[in-house]
Amino acid sequence: MADDATEQGDGEAGAGAPKSRFKLIVAGVLVFVVLAGGTTSYFLFMRPKGEEKHVEEKVKPPVFVDVPEVLVNLSGLPGERVQYLKVKIALEVKEEKQIEAIKPSMPRVVDIFQTYMRELRAGDLNGSVGLFRLKEELTRRVNAAIQPNQVSAVLFKEFIVQ
Template structure:
C-alpha cells in the first residue's frame, strides 16, 4: 500500500479498490438490459409502432372479406375430365378420374372462367398428381379434395370468384 499525504501533513493509506461482484453485475448491468429488451419486444410485437399500416389493414380487409351472396340463378361451367396417376410407391400405377363442374354466381362470369381453363387445369394436375389413395378415402377425403380444388380454382381465376366445385364423378382405379 502506498501512503498519501494530506493537507494536515499526515499520511493516509490508500484503500484498495474492490472489484464488482457477480451479484452486482447481474443487478446493475444484465437485469436492466433484459428489462429494456423485453419492453422493446413487447412494443414491436404489439403493433404500437405500426401507425402507418392502417391503410394496409383496410386493403387486407377488402381482400379477406367474403364476397356478397349471389343474386339470381347460378351458372355452371363444364370442366374437361381430369385423368391423373396418383403418387404411389408401388409398381402398379393407380389412376384418378374426375368429372367436375364449376358453379359461378352469374352467367356474366362464364367467359372469364373459360378463358383461364388451361391455367385451372394446370393447377389441378399439379395438385392431383401428388395425392395418394389414402388422401381420398371416405367422405372426409372427398370433402378435402373439393375444398382444395375450390381454393386453387379461385386463385387461378382471380378476380372472378367460383362459388363451388361440384364433383360429378370420381373414380380411383
C-alpha cells in the same frame, strides 16, 4: 263419536286439496295453450309478407361451367400398383357473365388440377372427408387462378379411382 266426526272432517278437507291442485294445473296448461296459439297465429298469418317477396327476387340460380375431364396417376410408393384417378368437374359460379371471364383461364385451371391431384395418394381420397378436403383445396386453387372472379364451389360429376 267425536273421533268419528273429526276423522270425517279431515277426510273431506284432504280430498278438497287435490282437486284444487288439479284445477290449478289445468288452468296453467290452458294459459300456456292460449299463449302458444296466439304466438303461432301471429307468425303464420299476421307477419308482414313484404320481406319474403323482396328476398325471393334477389335469389338467382347458380350457373355451372364444365371443366375438361382430368385423368391422372396417383402418387404411390415404389413397387406399389399404379392407381389412376378420373374426374369430371363442374365449377359453380354466381352469374352467367362470369363464364365468359373464366373460359380463357380454363387451361390454367386444368393445369392446377392435374398438378395438385398427381401428388395425391389413394388414401387421401378415402371417405367423404377426403373428397370434402379435395373440393375445398381445388376451390381455393381455382379462385387464386381466376382472380378477380370467384367460384362458389367445385362439384364432382364423376369420380373414379382405379
